[in-house]
Amino acid sequence: MKSPHLILFTAFSFIATQVxxxxxxxxxxxxxxxxxxxxxxxxxxxxxxxxxxxxDEQNRGADYREKTQVDIEKRPDASNGHGIGWTKKGEWLAYTVEVKESGLYSIIIPVASKKKGGVFHIEMDGKDVSGPITVPDTGSWQTLKLITHKNVKLEKGVHLMKVIMDSEGDSKSIGDIDYFKFVK
Ligand SMILES: [Ca+2]
Ligand SMILES: [Ca+2]
Structure with missing residues (x-):
């Protein structure tokens, strides 16, 4: 029979690896x-x-990295020639990041959307740090515009950042996203 301590330890290890x-x-x-x-x-x-x-299992865009379900868009107007596209409610992406200095940051994000886009947010280790970020109508899927989201409080250290797609707009998507530029 397993001791209660062992069971507790196993449960804790499981939770720890989740976050x-x-x-x-x-x-x-x-x-x-x-x-x-x-x-x-x-x-x-x-x-x-x-x-x-x-x-959905298919990558609807470019064959840019290892086989993935994520939809990568090749686009000449984007930084690094690529971004993500075909974004849908419930999808998320994880990024290992290191915050060099605690403080308030702005996030500059080039986005594109034909008709009003949707809403997403950014988490660090499971905690919402951005609140809702709305993708505006940029006139065309081919037109990237910069949005700036201010007052994002971040703690120094290594974190798992997640970008989480919350709801779709009139575009039936959240939006095309090129990058996330964090400035203090
Ligand atoms: Ca997909
Ligand atoms: Ca990019």
């Missing part, structure tokens, strides 16, 4: 720095449900 960055690996071994620019297409390496969640 730490240990389940995924930084893209190409490089932890994203904050302040800094995080390419949306450089989410962590790992399986579906650990590094990302996508609502």
């Amino acid at each position: 730490t960055a240990g389940d995924t690996k930084p893209y190409q071994g490089k932890i994203h720095s904050i302040p800094g620019l995080i390419e949306a297409e450089h989410w962590d390496e790992g399986q579906a449900e650990t590094a990302y969640h996508d609502i």
Whole structure:
């Protein structure tokens, strides 16, 4: 018979692995720095449900990295020539990040949406740090516009950042996203 301590320890270990960055690996071994620019297409390496969640198995876009369900869009107007697209409610992407200095940050995000886009938010280790971020109508899926989301409080250290797609707009999507640039 297992001792209560062993059961408790096992349960705690399980919970601990759910909230730490240990389940995924930084893209190409490089932890994203904050302040800094995080390419949306450089989410962590790992399986579906650990590094990302996508609502359909197919990658509807470009064959940019290892086989994935995430929809990567090749676009000449984007930083690094790629972004993510075909975003749907419930999807998320995880990024291992290191915040170099605690404080208040702004996040600059190039987005595109034909008709009004949807809403997403950003979590650090499971905690909502951004509140809702709304993607505006940029006139066309081919037109990226910068949005700035201010007053995001971050703590120094290594964190698992998650970008979580909350609701779709009139566009039937959240929006195309090129990168997340954190500035202090
Ligand atoms: Ca997909
Ligand atoms: Ca990009």
